Structure formats: C-alpha cells, structure tokens
Amino acid sequence: MNLAVTGFIKALRSELLVARYTLGAWLVVLLPALFISLQFLVVRISETGAAARDSLLGQGDFDAMIANNAYGHFVDGLSTGLTLLGLLLVAQAAYSFSTDRDSGALRHLLIRCSSRRAVVLAKLVHLHVLALLAILLLIATSYLVSGNLWEFGPIVEDGFELISEEEIAAEIKLGLQLALIPLPAAIAFGVLVSVVANSATQAVVSALGLSLALDVFKGMLGEYAYYLYATFQPSLLDQSYLQDVSRLVRGYSDVLVDERFLQLNQWVPFPALLLLLVASLLIVQKRKV
Amino acid sequence: MSSESPALSVTGLYKKYDQFEVLKGLDLTLRPGAIHGLVGLNGSGKTTTLECILGLQDFDRGEISVLGHSPGNLHSAQGKIVAIFDSPSLNPNLTVRQSLRQALLLCEGTTRKPEELEAQLGITRFSNFKIRNLSLGNKRRASIAHALLADPEIILLDEPFNGLDAGGVDEVLALIKSLNQQRGTSFLLSSHQLPYLEDICSHVAILHDGQIAANDEKSRLLGSVQSTIRIQTDDNARAAEIIGQQAGLSLQANSNSDMLLVSSNQVGPADINRQLVEQGLAVSEIVAERASLDSLFRRITQGTNP
Structure with missing residues (x-):
C-alpha cells in the first residue's frame, strides 16, 4: 500500500485509540444527548405544572394541544443538541492538534509513521467519526425521550389534519440535513485554529471565541452572512432552517421559507470546508512542532 | 542502505532564529552502530540540531540524511528512526500501557512487546497509571519504552538522563549498551552529563559557536588532550x-x-x-x-x- 495511505491509516488508528481512552472525546459524543434529555425533563415538568394550572382554571387552547405533540420537542432537541455539538466539536478540533504539539506526542507520529498532512487529515476524519456517533446518539435520544414524554402525531385542529406525519417527517429530514451540512466546515475551522495556535489553551479559547463572535455578528452582516457557513448552523442566535422546522411541525403557518437560503445552505459550506482544509494543510507544513 | 553509508549525515547546516545564528555550517556524521555523543553549552544549538535532523523545524541551509531519508520524510522509514526528547512527549491522558499500545499502532511488524519493555525499564507496576501522574523519571522510562517498541535502527536522544535517579541512569546506560551490542542500534545522544557520555559513547562531537569544534572517536579525542x-x-x-x-x-x-x-x-x-x-x-x-x-x-x- 502507498506510504501516504499507510501513514494516514496509522495516524487515524492512533487517533481513535486515544479518543477511546480520553474524556474529551466521550464528552463530545455523550454530552449533547445527555443535555437534551435533561432539557426534555425540565420542559415536561414545567408543562405538567402549566397543564395542572389550566385544568384548575378550566382553560385549554390550541397552543396547549400542539405542545403535546412530540415532533416539536424532537426538533427542539435536535436543534439544542446540534448547537451544543457544534461548539463541542469546534473546541475538540481546536484542542486536537495543539494539545499533541504541546505534549510532544505529535512528534512521535511525524517521525515514525505519518506526514504532517496525513496527521491533519486523520484528525479531521477522527473528529467526523466522533460527530457521526454524537449525531446518531442525539437523534436516537431525542426521538426516544420526546416520544416517551409526549406523543408523535399529525397536527390536527378542529378535527382537520393541518400537517400529516409524512409531511412532518419530510420537513425534519430536510431541516436535519441542512443543519448537518455546515458541521464539517466547523470542524475544519477548529482544526485550522489548532494548527495556527501556539498552545492548546489559546486554540480552544480562540476557536470558541471566534465561533461565538461569528454567531453574534452574523446578524449584522446582512446578505453577506449567507456566504458564511456558520449562518446555517444551529446556534445560540439561531438562523438555521431547523429553527423554522421547529415552528412548521408545530403547525405555525407563518413560516416563510426562503428558497435562496436553502440553496446557499446546501452549497456554501463545501467551499468553506475546502478553504479551511487547504489552509490547515499549507500552514501545518511550516509549523515548528 | 549499505553498511558503508552513514546512519546519519549532516552537511553545512545553518539555522537562524531572527537575527541570532545558532548553527553556522554544522557537519556531523554518525556511523552505523556508533554511539555518538553531542555535547555543547546551554543554548549552543544541540536541541535545534536534533529538531532539524528530525524535521520538526525548518533550517535555512544544509543537507541532512537519516538512513537515506530527508528530515521531512522520516516517517517513510516506518519506525526505523525514533527519538526520545527532553520532555516525555507522551499523551498525558493515557496510561503507560495504553501509550505503549498506541506506539504499537505506529510501528507494525515490531517483535517487541509492551509488557517486556515495561519489565525491562522497571515500570510494570505503573502500567495502569496515567502518564500525567507519573514522576519525571518514570515518564522518561515510559517514553524510552515507547520509543524502543519500534525496534529502531537509530535512536536520537535529547538529554536522556534528565530527571532520572542514579538507578535510572544505570538502567538507561545498560539499555543503550545492550541495544547497541545486540541489535547494532546507532545512537545520537545530546546531553550535559559528560561523565555518562564518556562512559558510553564510542564517538563524541563538541558543538561550540554553531559548529562542531571537535568530532572523533572518543579514545582519539581524549588521547589528544x-x-x-x-x-x-x-x-x-x-x-x-x-x-x-x-x-x-x-x-x-x-x-x-x-x-x-x-x-x-x-x-x-x-x-x-x-x-x-x-x-x-x-x-x-x-x-x-x-x-x-x-x-x-x-x-x-x-x-x-x-
């Protein structure tokens, strides 16, 4: 087998072994699912309290009815989980290369089996493996916990089915797909910061700081924000399509879907990923390790 | 790689940090099977020399070849070249055993076993300790075991005796001698501990003012004094x-x-x-x-x- 490929595989196996034994990697996978489970419980408890109050007052309205539909909560769980996962992945990506350089562990990889570029690619792939595991766990947890606390069903008002379950599922699928597309670019951003930074602490603080700053300032960029991968990610100041899906599956008819936004969501993150990756691969060649 | 070719050859190596020229045309050759000591004052450029040889930092001019590989391409030697650094250079979140398992992944085909090296270096009872919880001496032992798992042909060591107690130094000296005699492993050792180098090295190079001021077989060098x-x-x-x-x-x-x-x-x-x-x-x-x-x-x- 080609030496470059062998080096990449060795570096990847090494990354996965380290991930298996380190807390940071486990947190990336488990924390979003744990966090949304807790969120569901808190929401359910507060809803139960509100329902008891309304029952005592003899009230009951459409909002209360749709609040019992699990689809809305399922999407909220995905949205919160992906927001947290995005930040965790950026932090983990920023930590990945820089901490190995700080500890000197990177040197053994470079001297014995892999080129610098192979190591960066292995880190990127290993972070995607973590992301994939975290997403699968997040979807499963969100579905199971929301399904246990509420009931999945179509949106019905006065006996009329506003939105069928098939339509809801199709919207959730699209929303999830669009929310996941920018994730590789976010990981690549973390890796780039990791390669550039002088220490692991600096890398993590810078990557998280820049991600949060982008989140805050994207609203001020107007049209230009559409050319930023971060605009399409579920985040604290969420503009992603998943946020619209959350309202759609609750039966709100005032959601305006911007087709251009959806198109840009599908295409903008790829060149961003490519640019960030190429920059990382170029810079890593020149860094002292 | 023929037995006549040098295990390591450095020719006309120049390296500058900003305006400070650390290496000014350094030449160094390491014969296969030699234990070559590299000594110099603090800041004379020993670590810089090793890092340039290992491709860990760029240099301005010169040529370097380690077992026929250029510094940026040492990984293609597939574990025949290893280094042990001044700091332990292991992932602090892994245990000793996990760290050695990681080393096994980096060097397929090695005949050495983690347990065997742990025993040889006296760290068996620490095999489930995280690297970050070990004493400096045991971290160094673990990093030596990590390097030796690769079954290398050449080992570059930067200050290998730092942090070791007298017993630890004896173990490392014995290990270097046995690897050199039994497996023909070549060594380049950079250290301040001149008595240890004098004890173990077959050749010595003295780095002074950015160049090799003296470089020969130890017996010849000492005979000239x-x-x-x-x-x-x-x-x-x-x-x-x-x-x-x-x-x-x-x-x-x-x-x-x-x-x-x-x-x-x-x-x-x-x-x-x-x-x-x-x-x-x-x-x-x-x-x-x-x-x-x-x-x-x-x-x-x-x-x-x-």
Whole structure:
C-alpha cells in the first residue's frame, strides 16, 4: 500500500485509540444527548405544572394541544443538541492538534509513521467519526425521550389534519440535513485554529471565541452572512432552517421559507470546508512542532 | 542502505532564529552502530540540531540524511528512526500501557512487546497509571519504552538522563549498551552529563559557536588532550621557575600563586615531585588530572584548543 495511505491509516488508528481512552472525546459524543434529555425533563415538568394550572382554571387552547405533540420537542432537541455539538466539536478540533504539539506526542507520529498532512487529515476524519456517533446518539435520544414524554402525531385542529406525519417527517429530514451540512466546515475551522495556535489553551479559547463572535455578528452582516457557513448552523442566535422546522411541525403557518437560503445552505459550506482544509494543510507544513 | 553509508549525515547546516545564528555550517556524521555523543553549552544549538535532523523545524541551509531519508520524510522509514526528547512527549491522558499500545499502532511488524519493555525499564507496576501522574523519571522510562517498541535502527536522544535517579541512569546506560551490542542500534545522544557520555559513547562531537569544534572517536579525542598536573608547594614562584626550565612541561595560563597548573605530555607527577624536592621545595599537593571529556569540553568552550 502507498506510504501516504499507510501513514494516514496509522495516524487515524492512533487517533481513535486515544479518543477511546480520553474524556474529551466521550464528552463530545455523550454530552449533547445527555443535555437534551435533561432539557426534555425540565420542559415536561414545567408543562405538567402549566397543564395542572389550566385544568384548575378550566382553560385549554390550541397552543396547549400542539405542545403535546412530540415532533416539536424532537426538533427542539435536535436543534439544542446540534448547537451544543457544534461548539463541542469546534473546541475538540481546536484542542486536537495543539494539545499533541504541546505534549510532544505529535512528534512521535511525524517521525515514525505519518506526514504532517496525513496527521491533519486523520484528525479531521477522527473528529467526523466522533460527530457521526454524537449525531446518531442525539437523534436516537431525542426521538426516544420526546416520544416517551409526549406523543408523535399529525397536527390536527378542529378535527382537520393541518400537517400529516409524512409531511412532518419530510420537513425534519430536510431541516436535519441542512443543519448537518455546515458541521464539517466547523470542524475544519477548529482544526485550522489548532494548527495556527501556539498552545492548546489559546486554540480552544480562540476557536470558541471566534465561533461565538461569528454567531453574534452574523446578524449584522446582512446578505453577506449567507456566504458564511456558520449562518446555517444551529446556534445560540439561531438562523438555521431547523429553527423554522421547529415552528412548521408545530403547525405555525407563518413560516416563510426562503428558497435562496436553502440553496446557499446546501452549497456554501463545501467551499468553506475546502478553504479551511487547504489552509490547515499549507500552514501545518511550516509549523515548528 | 549499505553498511558503508552513514546512519546519519549532516552537511553545512545553518539555522537562524531572527537575527541570532545558532548553527553556522554544522557537519556531523554518525556511523552505523556508533554511539555518538553531542555535547555543547546551554543554548549552543544541540536541541535545534536534533529538531532539524528530525524535521520538526525548518533550517535555512544544509543537507541532512537519516538512513537515506530527508528530515521531512522520516516517517517513510516506518519506525526505523525514533527519538526520545527532553520532555516525555507522551499523551498525558493515557496510561503507560495504553501509550505503549498506541506506539504499537505506529510501528507494525515490531517483535517487541509492551509488557517486556515495561519489565525491562522497571515500570510494570505503573502500567495502569496515567502518564500525567507519573514522576519525571518514570515518564522518561515510559517514553524510552515507547520509543524502543519500534525496534529502531537509530535512536536520537535529547538529554536522556534528565530527571532520572542514579538507578535510572544505570538502567538507561545498560539499555543503550545492550541495544547497541545486540541489535547494532546507532545512537545520537545530546546531553550535559559528560561523565555518562564518556562512559558510553564510542564517538563524541563538541558543538561550540554553531559548529562542531571537535568530532572523533572518543579514545582519539581524549588521547589528544594533555593531562594536567595540579601542584602546590611552599614556594610556588620558585616551583614555577623550575617547571619552566623542564622539557615536556608547560605552565598553564590559569595558574596562580596558590596553585600551579602544569600541562604534561611525557613527564609524570612522580618525576616532577622528585625534582621539586631535590631543589629543596616542600610539595604539599601534587595531583594528576586524567584527560577527560569534561576537561576537553572545558578547554574547547573556554577558548583553549586541546
């Protein structure tokens, strides 16, 4: 087998072994699912309290009815989980290369089996493996916990089915797909910061700081924000399509879907990923390790 | 790679940090099977030299080849080249055993086993300890085990004795000797611990002012150094006069009224003692200092040629 490929595989196996034994990697996978489970419980408890109050007052309205539909909560769980996962992945990506350089562990990889570029690619792939595991766990947890606390069903008002379950599922699928597309670019951003930074602490603080700053300032960029991968990610100041899906599956008819936004969501993150990756691969060649 | 080719060759290596030129045309050759010591003052560029050789940092000019591989391409030697650094350089979140398992992934085809190396280096009882919880000495032992798992042909060590107790130093010295004798492993050791290097090295290079000031087989280098005889009498001025007239003896510049330092090629301390006594001087001290790596190093770095 080609030496470059062998080096990449060795570096990847090494990354996965380290991930298996380190807390940071486990947190990336488990924390979003744990966090949304807790969120569901808190929401359910507060809803139960509100329902008891309304029952005592003899009230009951459409909002209360749709609040019992699990689809809305399922999407909220995905949205919160992906927001947290995005930040965790950026932090983990920023930590990945820089901490190995700080500890000197990177040197053994470079001297014995892999080129610098192979190591960066292995880190990127290993972070995607973590992301994939975290997403699968997040979807499963969100579905199971929301399904246990509420009931999945179509949106019905006065006996009329506003939105069928098939339509809801199709919207959730699209929303999830669009929310996941920018994730590789976010990981690549973390890796780039990791390669550039002088220490692991600096890398993590810078990557998280820049991600949060982008989140805050994207609203001020107007049209230009559409050319930023971060605009399409579920985040604290969420503009992603998943946020619209959350309202759609609750039966709100005032959601305006911007087709251009959806198109840009599908295409903008790829060149961003490519640019960030190429920059990382170029810079890593020149860094002292 | 033929047995005639050098295991490591550095030619005309230049490296500058901003305006400070650390390496000014350094040349170094390591023969296969040699244990080559690299010594120098603090900041003389030993670690920089090793890092350039290992491709961990760029250099301005020069050529480097390690087992026929360029510094940026050492990974293609697939574990035949390894390094042990001044700091432990292992993932602090892994246990010793996990760290050694990771090393196994980096060097397929090795015949060595983690348990065997843990036992050899006396860290078996720490195998489930996280690296970050180990003492400096045990971290160093773990990093040596990590390197040796690769079954390398050449090992570069930067300050390998730092943080080790006397027993640890003996273990490392014994390990280097046995690897060199049984497997023919070549070593380049950079260290301040001159007595240890003198004990173990077959060759020594002294790095001074950005260049290799002396580089040869240890026995030849030490053979070229004149021995020094330290003398104290009741009249050092008269003693200096007598010694000055004697062929084969020369008074060193750093002699003073309390102590005479005499360089000698053929005349031994017994002969000098006899002459001084015959001249009526009372000799209170006469000590022959044998030629050592330490004395050679001091002479070179203090500006006196051997």
